[in-house]
Amino acid sequence: MNHALLRRCLTVATALLTLAAGGPSATAAGGPDSAPHLPRPTGPRAVGTTSLHLTDNSRPDPWVSGVNARELMVSLWYPTASPSGRRAQYMTPTESELLLREGGITGVPLDVLSTTRTNAFADAPPTGPPRGLPLVVLSPGFTKPRTTLTGLAEDLASHGYMVAAIDHTYESVATTFPDGRVATCAACEIPHNATFWTRLETGRATDVSFVLDELTGAHPKWDGARLIDTSRIAMAGHSVGGASAVTSMVADPRVRAGIDIDGSTDVPIPDSGLSRPFLFLGRQSQYTPGGGGDAVATWERDWPHLTGWKRWLVVAGAEHASFTDVGLLAEQLGLGTGAELPAARASEIVRGYTRAFLELHLRHRPQPLLDKPSQRYPQVRFCTPETSTCV
Template identity: 30%
Template sequence: MNSLDILILVVLLITTVYAIVSANRANGILTVSISLLALLLVIQFFWKGFYWQYIPAYLQICLLIIIIYVNAALHRKLQNISLGVLLVVTLVPWAIFLPVPSLTEPMGKYAVGTQVFRWVDSTRTEQITKDPFDKRNVIVQAWYPAQGDLKGIHSLYLDGLRTLPPKVSVIPSFLLDRYDQIDTYAIINATPAGARGKWPVVLFLPGYGAARAFYTSLAVGLASHGYVVLCLDHPYEAAITQLANGKLATTIENFQPEAPDRLGFMENRLDIRVADVQFVLHQLENKNSSTNTFFTSLDLNRIGIAGHSFGGATGAAAMAHDSRIKAAVNIDGTLYGGLPKSTGYRPFLIIESNKDEIGRFARYEAGNQLLFKQFRGGYRYELEDADHYSFTDVPLLLAPPARLLAGYLLSVGQQSTKTHTATISLLDAFFDHTLNGNPSQIDAVANRYEAIVRR
């Protein structure tokens, strides 16, 4: 919500209240106020474009003009009720959804560039669709340190913004109409920043059903500290993603009848995700000797992985399967299925939301204990102010009043910006130690945040 939006709503509120107080009679103040409001709405429309949130505001100014200047034959009390009700209707959308949300601003010293790669694994048939000729696509968005004083076009927040289906997950698409204006703090196809060596690589995996876009704050924030962050989309599981042929792929569930509790289904999806990760690693190796400055800037001897929810559990499983991954972070993820034979000491970090009722999370806890036993070298921190969704951008898509209400009533999306900042600090400290070889500062970083508790 920008300053112009706030100004329009304030002027509209003052104009409506003054019209009611002045008995809806035309006077100089009302004329100036309505004229100013109309001018601001015209400026907004031609500057930022149409927002559906403004529809009630257009109706409100029309009603004000009719009542005050046309002198419509309405009882004064009815006029006031009409103005008051429509004013509430005008303000409600702004209290729920923001037309152009603001993401958590990166705090690292590097500017950030981004590129999107849409790859096809010709060796794998797509298991989720019914077309036997479909090959598995994997979409990767790279966020990386870029040369300073960037100029260019910021990256789009979400795939397919101009051609979205009626819904993206449970979100009606019309709510996303102006998401092309979201500042991702990254410039598309920017030149990678030079470095004494090459950049460490961190693969980032989203939660089940989530698009990579919903982790932009974490990905850009970590990249600004000196990492190449490769954020994956898993097609037909992600809410929305664009394939190599331009097709928009949405979620296909395909639950297996023999696995009504989802266990077999989720184990299968985890196996697909692990194969996606290994395919991406193969792609990086194949392209590392090319002349492309982005791929040649990657240090493939320093690869880590992180993810949220199902993505966090998948990342840990991928490290167990692939020795090219040197360190893993599970953010609030539940493991499904088993793991290969123990690979000894491997750096491993769990970042979790508040787990005050640990009995509710029996499967989650059992999976984490298996991971600690598997890698025998780990850290564990709880963010007491966070819930499961605080690690994503989703709460930031809501207006502050709706965000507060969701946090209070549903314990959803609490302290998102604070959670992002703390999580990025922990990720940076962990990967700086495990990939860059610097002395561990993770406990010192955790101690800077009152709500982080080591477990």
């Protein structure tokens, strides 16, 4: 097993809440009344959310034999002018239990993540000008449900984006369908060699293209899709979801810009290159140029083939869990991720730099934050792979 594969397997084994600091028997902080919560969105708009059940009858499921169609669950977040009704549930009690069990977590109620307080209103009607909202597709890490990107999704929606997060069925510990079925991680049972990760990333690119067809085709599967500006679509993802942003952009020209958040890439960019804007955002400990690890080597391999606007940013003190809701919820529950950077600060960085990238490339608004290091975010360093330096 090479070092990259070993690192991937260790990352998967830690599941939702990494135990590097807190340990598997850490108890919830603050008692029964301190439910975990997501940070408030920073934009001026209220946020609505809904879920879609989509079925691709043109292909069998890639992970389970005998399943002749690919079923996906997709969550959508968007601006709403009707912020009323109930707040959306973060995940179901069953999903919470399976996620915590997979991570070996004890000492907290198994349904605790289902009580996480969100900011979006369930099934609130979307608002915005026809064909006026840029669309951002989000893809989570391997074994992780789409809900672990909710904090980022809510924030983007509060700034006037349509956001679609995909659960890649049988790649997550739990995907719940409207009829109550729960699909578990069949892909976890397959040997995780180099061929597996390539298959995973190319399959996710196919999932993304199908979801775009369903949302932006002649007969979209959701009424709110009429608000999507099909000329302004981007993708971001975490871990293998971030690596899949590269694969999706190569496969589908509708994806105009992409962000890889802390994910090593297994499918190389073709020699012909990728000229659309791209951002690498990762841990300083893993993705500093010249560091010599297998993870950073994949970014170094791809960097010369990114021929358009590009940035390589690393975050000091962050760990893998820091870039999603995982770090926030772990910290609130008294569990550790091994990160030196406080989870709230990491979330602020991810949301701020992701939004700046999208504002620049989907709305063409200048973003000084992406031009040079910022005194506001001294943990973020700009890297130049050609000289193996970061400032």
